[in-house]
Amino acid sequence: MPTVLIRLAAVAAGIVTALVELLFLVLAGLAAAVARPRVRPVAERYALRLVAAEQRRLAIATGTPAPAPLTGSGPRVYAYLAARIVPALMAALTVGLLLVGCWLAAIVVVAVATGTMSVPDALLQVILGGALLAGNLQAILGVARLDRWLARRLLEESSREALRQRIDELAASRAEVIAAVDDERRRIERDLHDGLQQRLVTLGMLLGRARRSHDLDKTRDLLAQAHADVQRAVEEMREVAWRVYPSALTHSSLDEVLTMVAQRSTVPVKIDYTLPVRPGRRIETALYFVACEAMTNAAKHARATVITIAVGAAGTGVEMVVRDDGVGGADPDGTGLHGLARRVAALDGRFAVHSPPGDGTELRVELPCE
Amino acid sequence: MRIVLAEDSTLLREGLVRLLADEGHEVVAAVPDAGQLLTAVERDRPDVVITDVRMPPDNTDDGLRAALQVRRQWPGTAVLVLSQYVEKRYAAQLLADRSDGVGYILKDRVAHVEDFLEALDRVAAGSTALDPEVVQQLLSANGNDPLHALTPREREVLHHMAQGHTNAAIAARLHVSQSAVEKHVNTIFDKLDLSHVTGYSRRILAILRYLGA
Numbered sequence: 001m002p003t004v005l006i007r008l009a010a011v012a013a014g015i016v017t018a019l020v021e022l023l024f025l026v027l028a029g030l031a032a033a034v035a036r037p038r039v040r041p042v043a044e045r046y047a048l049r050l051v052a053a054e055q056r057r058l059a060i061a062t063g064t065p066a067p068a069p070l071t072g073s074g075p076r077v078y079a080y081l082a083a084r085i086v087p088a089l090m091a092a093l094t095v096g097l098l099l100v101g102c103w104l105a106a107i108v109v110v111a112v113a114t115g116t117m118s119v120p121d122a123l124l125q126v127i128l129g130g131a132l133l134a135g136n137l138q139a140i141l142g143v144a145r146l147d148r149w150l151a152r153r154l155l156e157e158s159s160r161e162a163l164r165q166r167i168d169e170l171a172a173s174r175a176e177v178i179a180a181v182d183d184e185r186r187r188i189e190r191d192l193h194d195g196l197q198q199r200l201v202t203l204g205m206l207l208g209r210a211r212r213s214h215d216l217d218k219t220r221d222l223l224a225q226a227h228a229d230v231q232r233a234v235e236e237m238r239e240v241a242w243r244v245y246p247s248a249l250t251h252s253s254l255d256e257v258l259t260m261v262a263q264r265s266t267v268p269v270k271i272d273y274t275l276p277v278r279p280g281r282r283i284e285t286a287l288y289f290v291a292c293e294a295m296t297n298a299a300k301h302a303r304a305t306v307i308t309i310a311v312g313a314a315g316t317g318v319e320m321v322v323r324d325d326g327v328g329g330a331d332p333d334g335t336g337l338h339g340l341a342r343r344v345a346a347l348d349g350r351f352a353v354h355s356p357p358g359d360g361t362e363l364r365v366e367l368p369c370e
Numbered sequence: 371m372r373i374v375l376a377e378d379s380t381l382l383r384e385g386l387v388r389l390l391a392d393e394g395h396e397v398v399a400a401v402p403d404a405g406q407l408l409t410a411v412e413r414d415r416p417d418v419v420i421t422d423v424r425m426p427p428d429n430t431d432d433g434l435r436a437a438l439q440v441r442r443q444w445p446g447t448a449v450l451v452l453s454q455y456v457e458k459r460y461a462a463q464l465l466a467d468r469s470d471g472v473g474y475i476l477k478d479r480v481a482h483v484e485d486f487l488e489a490l491d492r493v494a495a496g497s498t499a500l501d502p503e504v505v506q507q508l509l510s511a512n513g514n515d516p517l518h519a520l521t522p523r524e525r526e527v528l529h530h531m532a533q534g535h536t537n538a539a540i541a542a543r544l545h546v547s548q549s550a551v552e553k554h555v556n557t558i559f560d561k562l563d564l565s566h567v568t569g570y571s572r573r574i575l576a577i578l579r580y581l582g583a
Contacts (some may be wrong), residue, residue, distance in 0.1 A: 197454075197478070201382060203481070204480070204481020205388075208484070209388065212392070
């Protein structure tokens, strides 16, 4: 019996909350009309709080566990709050009838006590009143179910839809990441075979020639050449290793590592780093790869004379813009840039290439911070 | 000897030109892709063609296809193919009808200058040069019973034979007399049931066929 009373109270409370919600919607609408951009996030926060309270109330009213709290927001939340007027009116009607029934029951009790009503009449009233009470209680619980259905329809299905969309996104970005990793490996294989291996084979040839030569001067020349080749092989090797993973990021911050890379660049690089705290390692690594690719492209293909790299905070995330003054016309679907776009997408970031022919190239990366 | 060289890496191409010049060979053309290779062969009619497998325009097996065409079109021209990694299919294609004047070696082998020059000499002289690693793969992939009947020494001799070495060269490498090598060779051919095959180059081809190349 107390459970029914609690549920009844929860449904009755829904009338009050609907009034609060109506008031909120009116106020939020007025505020939005006056100061549009600033009021929106505040209004949404309160709307979500109201929804959370509603869901707790509905859990009590229908005796079911409360759903997971809503994280997303948007027009559906406001639509739900507005639509609550319907169950609230029905609740007012049914609960009102209950109160009227109680009042009538009190009159019957008083009449029996004072002897103005005969016992058979009173019994008839009890039977009639009991039937009406049962019907009324059913109606009240029906209102709770309607209220619950409305919430499910307008709120949970939208969040389910969002989840499904998120899963699709994740599956796509996971496949993209695997493809990007494979592309990257292919590039490294090419770097090793076309660069380092050729250099080492040539080195072996030089030393072989030196050993077979009977002319002392020539032998000396060949050895000097071989020595220079070893230096170059070591440099090449370091570059390939860095392309595999910038191990310097384990002990240095992104700006230090970028400065190091910039020093080796053939095109002058200006770095403007304004992040107050280090972002996560994954973010630093992604930004590093984008910056390196941009520097390589600017030097190799764009014939740029200067590169600027700006890294700073943007909202709750990080933004990096790499710009050069080269020939532009970079292909965003080329292996290099496409690989970077996939890497950024995997971190829920945004990647944009702006490279009109003849007017430099700009890469813009935005990454949310964990 | 007169050589046409095709290799897309400038570094390696220049290195090879110098090495071959040191050895007194004449590199009549050194080109970076398969198309230019065929043009140069047609124009210069070299004794030997040395070509890389992976080259422009397609960067797949363009060099190998050019080598096969050279072998068909100019049978007198010896061909030495350099490969980034062992691909038995390539070796099989090169040895499809005859094993004379053809070589297939790993690019890394070029760094072992002596081995490379020796392979080049062998190919130019009309015999075969197969990279030891290719032979190793053929031998290990081959599960034929008669191979198991070979003694370790005979397997060693077979390994060298399949690379294209002559009996005399095998004898020198294994530090045994030439007649000892000849005896091993006869036993091998008996055990593999190939004793009816005569002649050096046909014997090498028979061995490679047997191994499935």
